[in-house]
Amino acid sequence: MRLQSAIARNRFVDSLFAILGLLAMLVGLVTLLALFLGLALDGWSRLTWRFFTSYPSRFPVEAGILSAWVGTTTVMFVTALTAVPIGVGAAVYLEEYAPKNWLTDLIEINIANLAGVPSIVYGLLALGLLVYQLHLGQSILTAGLTLALLILPIVVTSAREAIRSVPNSIREAAHALGATKWQTVKDHVLPYATGGILTGLIIALSRAIGESAPLITIGALSFIAFLPHPPWQPEFPYLSFQWLLDPFTVMPIQMFNWVSRPQEEFHTNAAAAGLVLLGMTLAMNGLAIFIRARFRKQIKW
Amino acid sequence: MKPSPDGSGGCPRGAHSSRVARERAIEWALLFAALTSVAVTVGIAGVLVYESLPFFRHVSLAEFLTDPQWTPLFSEAHYGILPLVAGTLVTTAVALLMALPVGTITAIYLSECATLVVRETVKPLLELLTAVPTVVFGYFALLFVTPFLQLIWADLPGFNMLSAGLVIGVMIIPYVSSLSEDAMRAVPMDIREGSYAMGATRMQTALRVVVPSALSGIAAAYALGISRAIGETMVVAIAAGMQPTLTWNPLEPAETITAYIVQVSLGDLPHGSIGYQSIFAAGLTLLLMTLLFNVAGYLLRKGFWKAY
Numbered sequence: 298m299r300l301q302s303a304i305a306r307n308r309f310v311d312s313l314f315a316i317l318g319l320l321a322m323l324v325g326l327v328t329l330l331a332l333f334l335g336l337a338l339d340g341w342s343r344l345t346w347r348f349f350t351s352y353p354s355r356f357p358v359e360a361g362i363l364s365a366w367v368g369t370t371t372v373m374f375v376t377a378l379t380a381v382p383i384g385v386g387a388a389v390y391l392e393e394y395a396p397k398n399w400l401t402d403l404i405e406i407n408i409a410n411l412a413g414v415p416s417i418v419y420g421l422l423a424l425g426l427l428v429y430q431l432h433l434g435q436s437i438l439t440a441g442l443t444l445a446l447l448i449l450p451i452v453v454t455s456a457r458e459a460i461r462s463v464p465n466s467i468r469e470a471a472h473a474l475g476a477t478k479w480q481t482v483k484d485h486v487l488p489y490a491t492g493g494i495l496t497g498l499i500i501a502l503s504r505a506i507g508e509s510a511p512l513i514t515i516g517a518l519s520f521i522a523f524l525p526h527p528p529w530q531p532e533f534p535y536l537s538f539q540w541l542l543d544p545f546t547v548m549p550i551q552m553f554n555w556v557s558r559p560q561e562e563f564h565t566n567a568a569a570a571g572l573v574l575l576g577m578t579l580a581m582n583g584l585a586i587f588i589r590a591r592f593r594k595q596i597k598w
Numbered sequence: 599m600k601p602s603p604d605g606s607g608g609c610p611r612g613a614h615s616s617r618v619a620r621e622r623a624i625e626w627a628l629l630f631a632a633l634t635s636v637a638v639t640v641g642i643a644g645v646l647v648y649e650s651l652p653f654f655r656h657v658s659l660a661e662f663l664t665d666p667q668w669t670p671l672f673s674e675a676h677y678g679i680l681p682l683v684a685g686t687l688v689t690t691a692v693a694l695l696m697a698l699p700v701g702t703i704t705a706i707y708l709s710e711c712a713t714l715v716v717r718e719t720v721k722p723l724l725e726l727l728t729a730v731p732t733v734v735f736g737y738f739a740l741l742f743v744t745p746f747l748q749l750i751w752a753d754l755p756g757f758n759m760l761s762a763g764l765v766i767g768v769m770i771i772p773y774v775s776s777l778s779e780d781a782m783r784a785v786p787m788d789i790r791e792g793s794y795a796m797g798a799t800r801m802q803t804a805l806r807v808v809v810p811s812a813l814s815g816i817a818a819a820y821a822l823g824i825s826r827a828i829g830e831t832m833v834v835a836i837a838a839g840m841q842p843t844l845t846w847n848p849l850e851p852a853e854t855i856t857a858y859i860v861q862v863s864l865g866d867l868p869h870g871s872i873g874y875q876s877i878f879a880a881g882l883t884l885l886l887m888t889l890l891f892n893v894a895g896y897l898l899r900k901g902f903w904k905a906y
Binding site: 307308310311314315317318319321322324325326328329331332335336339382383384385386387389390391394395403404406407408409410411413414415416417418419420421422424425426429446449450453477478479500503504506507508509510513514515516549550552553556557564567568571574575578579582586 | 630636641646703707727729730731732733734740802804826829831856860863864878884885
């Protein structure tokens with residue numbers, strides 16, 4: 298009898314514990330839902346075509362995010378173009394080439410540590426080094442490089458995982474046919490790892506797109522009423538890189554600017570900008586999941 | 599075919615040596631890419647120290663650490679980092695009081711109780727929290743959480759550390775839960791089965807067997823969460839206010855180290871002024887605070903994965 302009541306009590310405590318677990322899980326999910334709904338309710342009415350094609354303005358109803366989304370796009374372009382070769386190169390080195398020695402250990406510890414450095418510290422690095430030592434100014438180039446350094450640890454780590462998941466038999470087969478190490482990597486390992494690398498890159502970029510702290514630190518402006526120079530020109534060589542050195546603003550900074558104003562109409566603008574920003578990051582995360590699933594289906598070891 | 603003496607198989611000599619040279623060059627280029635991470639670390643440490651050196655020539659370390667006021671931009675300047683450190687610690691503490699229990703219980707639930715379907719749906723959903731831009735969380739803290747809290751404490755100021763801390767707490771739940779859950783799931787099944795065989799319930803097994811075995815992995819998750827909370831910027835800059843007041847009361851507004859850096863950067867401070875240097879001194883303090891937890895987390899994680 299005593300045993301039965303003990304069992305019953307234990308069962309009861311066990312189910313209480315399961316309910317507690319469920320509740321804890323719901324904290325995060327409910328907040329996420331509240332955040333979406335709140336943002337959508339506040340900002341939906343402002344999401345018109347004009348919002349995307351107008352410059353910021355003193356009048357909340359006329360203000361838009363044209364310079365912000367153009368800035369975000371160009372900065373992300375520079376970030377991706379910088380982070381991919383360095384990140385994938387580092388991952389290939391660490392997975393395929395690195396001997397087991399102190400230098401490799403040092404690199405690995407560094408990457409792990411950099412992943413934990415607060416993003417605003419990257420902003421200070423960029424301010425001291427890129428803006429004032431290298432004189433790149435408060436430009437799209439500086440911002441892109443800053444965010445590239447910021448996401449480098451994520452890119453390296455995910456690329457390493459993708460490379461590691463390529464079975465060794467592929468490498469051995471290539472070596473057996475006389476391929477050099479680089480030929481093996483370039484023609485066999487990297488093509489198989491592309492899905493994983495791409496997934497990691499998109500996730501990393503979706504983090505970078507929402508970063509504002511390091512860009513505020515390098516001195517990004519929030520009131521930009523013009524677009525960067527176009528990347529082309531009428532004369533030879535037809536391509537222009539003038540836009541790299543143009544001042545910029547990005548979506549999260551535009552939103553921050555609107556949030557920190559006292560007028561409520563600007564808060565509506567902030568909510569609308571937040572919705573667009575959230576839509577961008579979610580779309581990127583969705584794309585990453587899609588790519589991962591696709592590549593997984595294609596490759597059967 | 600007999601291999602030639604230099605080991606190149608049947609290749610002509612010139613092609614062989616140029617190929618070797620190319621392979622070498624590529625290896626060096628890859629090593630160079632990998633060394634970027636070291637360069638970034640050196641760069642961060644170098645820039646922070648180099649730019650804050652003039653600051654510490656102007657302000658003694660004793661004043662920096664003990665003066666209870668931080669007013670570097672006023673005419674009567676005080677350079678005590680304490681108010682900013684207090685603001686950072688209070689928001690971090692509020693965030694941790696939220697994130698550690700909730701994150702750990704979530705992790706235990708997902709790893710020990712939840713069905714596969716629940717786990718596979720909830721985990722990515724929780725990880726979406728890390729994808730939400732922090733400025734959106736700031737908006738949420740200022741315009742949703744604070745008004746909500748004002749229903750409970752009517753005299754809560756519009757800017758306060760409580761609402762910022764709570765929102766940061768929710769933000770870092772996935773960091774805590776995801777890594778803790780990985781650690782718990784890595785605990786071998788036979789340990790659990792042994793416990794069940796002795797008649798333990800799921801809760802007893804989870805709390806007394808699985809959690810202690812996964813402890814260093816869970817501690818690593820905590821360290822990561824703490825370091826995130828300390829370095830969080832936009833939420834506090836938006837919702838906690840920007841006056842550096844020395845207070846330990848989360849119901850009051852205060853400024854964190856990160857928010858101070860944002861505040862100064864928003865203005866237009868000339869390069870080389872004491873205000874400009876002060877953000878590097880503040881950044882150095884911030885880096886040292888997070889470094890402690892990053893290193894602890896790295897060592898704990900490494901130790902944990904070695905154990906199994």
